[in-house]
Amino acid sequence: MKLSKALKAIDWGINPIDQVTHGLPESDLSVIETPDYHTGMMVLGHFLHAGLQKGETCALISFDTADTFxxxxxxxxxxxxxxxxxxxxFLLNYRPNFSFEVGLTYQYDPIFTELSRLCGGKMPNRIxxxxxDTLINLNNLTLMNNSxxxxxxxxxxxxxxxxxxxxQYVQFKDQTHLNLSIAFQKTLPACFSLSAVSQEDHQFVFKTLKLPWFGYSRAPLFLRxxxxxxxxxxxxxxGQAA
Incomplete structure (x- = not known):
């Protein structure tokens, strides 16, 4: 098993964020909460495109069809x-590519085994x-932490x-998703948020909620x-950066 909180970094594919944070934990799991689905997909798209430009193989698990994406x-x-x-x-839709029920005893390894099979028998470099939140049991905070x-x-x-x-998941303002953010920050190596400052002007503030290693920047970054x-x-x- 790999050691968590790897000191190596992999780029976001978003230049301003990479310059400030120095990237994501490589070979590990990070999560970002976004104000809506579209903005979240843009973040994931940058992440995937950066890998593809370097010759890496990538996969997206989504509810979107290929045409929509x-x-x-x-x-x-x-x-x-x-x-x-x-x-x-590889673009994999939750349905029909995956069929599962998330419960207290559910194991996630079969999902990635199935993903490898669907991707030609080899695990992608970036997923x-x-x-x-589709993969998390949202019934209560204990089950969220466990999942x-x-x-x-x-x-x-x-x-x-x-x-x-x-x-990525949308940070709805209900108690369930507030608890989900807490669960992720307790259990995952790195957590981030992208919040809307002005939805009309597509202005956002990027924040690090859970630092993956010592010296990682927590300073907010304002983006358009x-x-x-x-x-x-x-x-x-x-004309100065906000």
């Missing part, structure tokens, strides 16, 4: 289709999981030796999502 990113001048055709990237811990351990298993996983270019540092009226 591809068309969304074409608006941002990112074409994933060639990677899908070349089998460098992005949209709506990761999150087992998911983290599954990512540390031998079959995931060279795989980095980034999960610009169509066709992705996330950039938000500028003030004087």
């Amino acid at each position: 591809l068309s969304n990113f074409l608006l941002w001048n990112v074409d994933f289709e060639k990677y899908l055709l070349d089998e460098k990237m 992005a999981i949209q709506q990761m 999150a811990q087992k998911l983290a351990l599954a990512v540390l298993s031998e079959q995931m030796e060279n795989t980095t996983v980034l999960g 999502l610009k169509e066709g270019t992705g996330f950039t540092v938000m500028e003030t009226a004087h």
Whole structure:
């Protein structure tokens, strides 16, 4: 089994975040909470595209169809289709690719074993999981902690030796999702948030909720999502970074 909280880092694929945080824990599990599904998918898309540009294999677990996923990113001048055709990237829908029930005794290793089979028998270098709360038992905080811990351990298993996983979920303001954030921060090596400052202007603040290692930046970073270019540092009226 791998050691958690690896000191090696892997890039987000979002330049402003990489420059401030120095990346994600490599070969481990991280999670980010986002204000909505679209913004969350943009974060995951950056993460996957960065790996594909380096020749890595990547997989996305999502509720989106291939057409929806591809068309969304074409608006941002990112074409994933060639990677899908070349089998460098795999798009796996929760249904019908996965069938499972999440309970107190549920083990997550079979999910990744099935994912490896669907990806041609080899585990991808990067896996992005949209709506990761789908995989967590949300009945109460104890079960959330248990599910999150087992998911983290599954990512540390031998079959995931060279795989980095980034999960995303929407931070709804209900008590269940507030408890979910607590559970993730208790059990996972790294947790982050991207909160909306101005939804109309696509302005966000990025924060580190759980530091993966000593010296990791906790300073908030203000970002703007610009169509066709992705996330950039938000500028003030004087042209200085906010």
